[in-house]
Amino acid sequence: MTSHQIDSKTSDPRPPPNLNETKVRKAISAMKGLGISPEVVKPVLKNLLQLYDGNWELIEEENYRTLADAIFESLDDKKSIAGGSTSSNMNTVIRKKRRQNVQVDDDMVSASKLTSQGVQLDNSSSNSFVKRNPKFHNDSDITRGTEKIKIPIIDEIGLEPPKFLYIPQNISYQNAYVPFSLDRISDDSCCLKCRGDCLSLRVPCACSGETGGEFAYTSQGLLKVDFLNACISMNIEPQNHHLFHCQDCPLEKVMNVHNPEPCKGHLLRKFIKECWRKCGCTMDCGNRVVQRGPTRKLQVFSTKGKGWAVRSAEYLPKGSFICEYVGEILTNTELYKRNKQSRKNERHTYPVYLDADWGSEQVLKDEEALCLDATHFGNVARFINHRCFDSNLIEIPVEVETPDHHYYHIAFFTKRNVDPYEELTWDYGIDFEDVNHPIKAFECQCGSPYCRDVKRKG
């Protein structure tokens, strides 16, 4: 809980009565601008003030949007009652109310149970807060139509709407060197002559070379179990096994140019290599999974304590592709500067370092040491929360456009079968004791029995 929340509980947030009169006058005048008479405004305003316990801020924000919405709702209600509530116009009223997050009566719900796009709408009559609070930020598609699927955002507790712009693909911020050229893909590491689906070939084509002569995917579009298990086992106990240490670590160098500390190690990861633009196969080829984008019924939903989160409305078998981690491509220096400049309590999503190749070169140029930051621009992955060790997702590097390991994609796959509506999580790899990390670690509420944030609990 923030100190602001504590303060607002201990002191009376309501302004003195004379200020209230001014506020009422201002609200009436704002609604007049929309052609709404004071007689219509007053009863709705009174109800809202009761609902919000006299908190004017909620009514005034966004130019009295909540008040205007509530007035239009009340007018709609009157119209529908005057017209007689048939089952179908009852549905319309509930749907509209739900879309606009306004109170839905129990008898309305029982008159007609709704689901939309496979989304389990909140029809729990016990959730009285949801029902009486018109401040829920639901949206039927957070992707703004940029993905092949719609991803709804479902708010059940009145969470602040996320402030970011949805982008379906990574975008370079400024200095990152991200060269895509046909010339960098040699003819023997692509399948110019393939047609159709490479997975149906008797002898796998050149694109299977990087994964040991076998494709990483099954014909059902899942990651092969052996490949997945090998990736999972590399993530377990990284300290003991699969860490490499670079001679001239970009992370340490950016923090202290003249006297950098020794590299703390980067996890070695297995790569998936998909067929790329130079290949002759079709977009339906089974070796093109990540590049086709998310296809599962994903939802962003609100949690208590962890902010927004991601789940799927359908069952996900082990090895299912969920989504890619999309954000701005920054150099390590740009990220460092950005974090230093950001305001103290600004919320950050966790950046992902593209560090799979940092150890293979003696000195890495700054524009080649890259990371993805989804704080301002990102996709659905920016809502996936952290869980220590036993998360149900794993992140795997994927080559799509370039064999160059300075830039690659990060794709999330399920580590096990996942039930519908189970929260999707991944292990950010945070060391909760590392006070020098560019982003301050949060207090972990992952609930895992293996939670590493022991100091807080101890």
Ligand SMILES: C[S@@+](CC[C@H](N)C(=O)[O-])C[C@H]1O[C@@H](n2cnc3c(N)ncnc32)[C@H](O)[C@@H]1O
């Ligand atoms: C990549 S974002 C995930 C989406 C985020 N919950 C939101 O509302 O935008 C990472 C942030 O989510 C929160 N978070 C993620 N996992 C958490 C956990 N296990 N416990 C507490 N907070 C968590 C932290 O604030 C963290 O900085």
